Amino acid sequence: MDLSETAEESMLREQAREFLRARYPIQRVASIADGAGFDRHAWQEVAALGWAGISAPEDAGGAGLGFVEECVLGEELGRALFPGPFLTTVVLTLPALTGAPDLVKEVVAGETVATLAWLGPSGEPGATRFPIGAGLAQDRPGLYGSAWFVPDLALADLAVVAAEGPAGPGLWAVRLDQDTISRQDLPTVDTTRRLGALFLEGALGRALAQGSDAERLLEHLRDRALAFLAAEAVGVASRALEMAVEHARTREQFGRPIGAFQAVSQSLADAYAEIESARSLVRWAAASVAARAPESARAAAAAKALASEAAVRTCERSIQVHGGIGFTWEHPLHRYYKRAQWIQAFLGWPAELRARIAASLLDGPGDENERV
Amino acid sequence: MDLRDSPDEAAFRARLREWLAANAPAHWDQPGAERLEGAERLAFLREWSARLYAAGFVGLTWPSEYGGYDAPLSHHLIFLEEMGRSGAPEHVTPIGLGMAGPTILSHGTEAQKARYLRPILTGEEIWCQGFSEPEAGSDLASLRTRAELDGDHYVVTGQKVWSSFTHEADFCILLARSDPAAPRHSGLTYLIVPMRAPGVEVRPLRQITGDAEFNEIFLDGVRVPVENVIGRPGEGWNVAITTLMYERANLAVMLTVRLEIALSRLVDLARTTRRRGRRAADDPLVRDRIAELWTVLQALRFTNYRALSTLMSTGMPGPEGSIVKLVWADANQRLTKLALEIEGPSAMLSGGEHAVQDGLWQRLQLRSRGNSIEGGTSEILRQIVAERILALPRSR
Structure with missing residues (x-):
């Protein structure tokens, strides 16, 4: 170990x-x-x-x-x-x-530049049913339907599209310069990572994976994204904490640096504890997903749930410690906060991820105690 | 990065598991099981400790010249994990093994090492700790117990509190003020006090659970030979820091394993308790909180592994290890409260046939309130993170 x-x-x-x-x-x-x-x-x-x-x-x-x-x-x-x-x-x-x-x-x-189009208008990753269909319409074979919450869509040249075909789910590689394709920007709170909606009217694609292969691949992509977003969240949170510490060491009120007040220092210590907890889960999730180990789904879900909460809370603590200046557009803190919130909302809020963990702990057969 | 045991670690783990399966008593201290008490319990634990040691599982990282096994730290970590998971009885002197022994190894004289270390491993001699005082809790350096030099003895007078294993103990690692004129951190001396010496009196301290896990120690002119000083006179503070460092490192792993056991009990409770016509485990709020506790448990496990990986590669534990006790205390308090909530009205019952598991969770929940006080209050731990790791200005 x-x-x-x-x-x-x-x-x-x-x-x-x-x-x-x-x-x-x-x-x-x-x-x-x-x-x-x-x-x-x-x-x-x-x-x-x-x-x-x-x-x-x-x-x-x-x-x-x-x-x-x-x-x-x-x-x-x-x-x-x-x-x-x-x-x-x-x-x-x-x-x-x-x-x-x-x-x-x-x-x-x-x-x-490529992206993944697999979410419907609800933004929830479906296990088997996708918003796009692959088949015939108006006697023309192709991909029909729409995908939502597609990150970086405006930049992308290529999309991997998850669609329901006649033989079950599948993944297709679709070039986005076809005239059967249109895109719409979805205005985002975090404008460093934008989203779009993709509309396909008989677009042509190259088959990448079909049936259970496609499902397994999507689960793997989901776990990769969850673990990676958890790592990003740790980065966002670490920077927001550093900014809070710098401010608390230099900003003086009542004749001393505000970091000398325990109401401030203890809040930042809690942020440190949350970030290091998240960092530990990221190491576990990264190694599990890399090895495609059986626990990778739970590890990735746990990491994203805890890390995104840690990032959001750390940004909130940091804004609070900064006082008025942290509430201005001019100060960069709001950008970290918005990225943390983006990470929290994409591919499952913490409570949704925990519901998945709970199912694995509480709904299995028998009463064997879970120990991993 | 490698999450798996190395071949050598895996072999050690397998040998330990096999040995425990063949040798550990079944249902030790399980709710409802018969429980040994008093002298009988002590005799059993001594004998058990001697067997654990003879089998090669105690004193793993200690040097062989003092009875240890010269094994890598990872074996000790595996020992703590497997002991916790198996539910086997603990070694009879955790304070000897986890605090007094390592302190003597770091700061003790050759004579002290030869005299005290082996009987700790075999369980022949039991140790307790005398640090906290009624007026010196978080502010340990303000302690008032006096140690006055009289020829070749120190005469110790004062009062210590929150000491466990005290009744059975042969020795106490005790911090006393030997030079009242010196600045408060410099006038302290670290002593080995024989608990059977005249002038030592032990009184149990009843805690909110009703149990008396801890004791007060009253010292009235207790004569302690000068060869019982660990480190140099007046340098007791630094020696005490060593003791507390070892306490924290061992505790981090033991507490995490205990949380793992408690969580699997909680999962059982939620699966087997029916509330309003369904399993408690089907209540979405219960499910969310169990999953959250599980997530924190995994974070603690891997934080320990991170800190120990750093320790093994650099010789110094990583700073992240300092959050474990803080995060654990909060998690254990939430976990035990959730168990009471799952029990519903039975939460009011302290024991007996109508209580759930004979009142186990009621005791564990009340006991958990001590978690954020003992071994460094959560406020002190946060302030250590703030000032030593984040380098925020001192608050006092």
Whole structure:
């Protein structure tokens, strides 16, 4: 048993922090967020670092690392509120393209931005029923229907679409430049990570996986996303706590730094405890999902539930400690808060994830005690 | 990162499990089971401890020259986990093993190591602790028990409180003020006090559960030979910090395993209790709270592993370990309260045939109120995080 960070992981973390500090300081992220959003062409620069192919095999041009390293990056990307499509292109999509090596190559090279379209208007991930149908309409074969809450849709060149076919569920790779396709932006509270709705009227796609293979793949993509978002949340929370600590050490009221008041310091100590608890679950979830271990679904759900709550609460504590300035648009804190809330709401609120955990603990046969 | 046991760790775990399955008494201290008391219990635990030691499971990380097994820290961690999970009786002197022994190993003289360490491992000698005083709780350095040098003895007078295993104890690790003129952290001396010496009186302290787990120790002119000083006279504070560091490291793992056992009992309770025509386990609020406690339990487990991984690779435990007791106390308090809520009106019954599990949860819930006070109050622990880890300005 060894949970410590390897030398490779530490190097990757430092490289990421350095790059993001230089290229994506919070002022630049704020102007991207308040402007047109992430520039599609800026993704090339990020892919050139090897990040788009971080866990792709080396013969596909990837770095041959694994999901644990993706989560190390996730924390750093969260700290920086990186506004680009890493979550969608790498975490949510790339493993679905394994059977299409030409697409993997495009993605790894940074030429193609991809996303996953599988949620209906309710935004809840369906186990087997998808909002899009694959079949015949008006005598024309193709994909018909709409998908909602698709992250980074405006940037994407390609979508992996989950659809119900005549032979059950399946995943299709769909190029988004077809004239049977339209998109609509959904205005988001967190404008560093935007959402869209995708409308397909007989779009053509390449079959990637069918039936139970497709279902298993989607479960794996979901667990990857949950663990990765938990890592991002730890990054967001760590930065929000650092800002609160910096402020509490320097801001003086009643003749002393406000951090000397225990009402302030104890609240920040609780934030630290929540963040470190979340960080521990992220390590577990990352290793479990990487190994595709049996406990990965529960580990990923637990990590996202706790980490997103820790991030939201830490941002709230940080805003409180900052006082009036933390409530202004000008101060960057609200952007961390909004990202934390985005993470909390995507792919299941904490209570929904806990319902899944509860089912595994309480609804099994017999009375064997659960111990993992 | 590797979540699995190494082959060597897995072999040790398997050997320990097999041994416990073959040797541990069944239903030890289970609700409803017959419970040994008094001298009979003590005799059994001594004999049990000697067998545990002979089988190679006690003193794992201690050097072999003092009776230990020179094993890696991970074996000790596995020992704590498996002992907790098996429900086997604990070693008879947890304070000897977890606090006095490691302190003597770090700061003791050669003579002290030769004299005291082996009888701790075999369970022949039992230890207790004398740190807290009625007027020195969180502010331990304000303690007033005096140790006055008289020839080759210290004469100890004062009062200690919240001491467990005191009645049975042969020795007490005790912190006393030897130099009242020195600044408060510098005038303290760390002593091994023989509990059978004249002038030592022990009185049980009844707690809110009705049990008397702890005691007060009254010391009236107790003569302690100078060779019983651990570390140098006047440097008792630093020695005490060592003791508390070991206490915390052991406790973090033991408490987490205990929470794991308590949670599986709670799951059983929720599955078997029927409330308003359905299982308590089908109530969405109960389900949410159980899943939340399970999530915190996993966070504690992996926080321990993180801290220990850092300790094994760098020799220093990671700072994240300092949150375990704080998070655990809150979780255990919530868990035991949830059990009472699941019991419904039976929560009012303290025992007897109509009570649930003979009033087990009532005792555990009341006991849990001590969790955020003993071994560092939650307020003190938060302030340590704030000032030492976050580097916020001192509040006093």
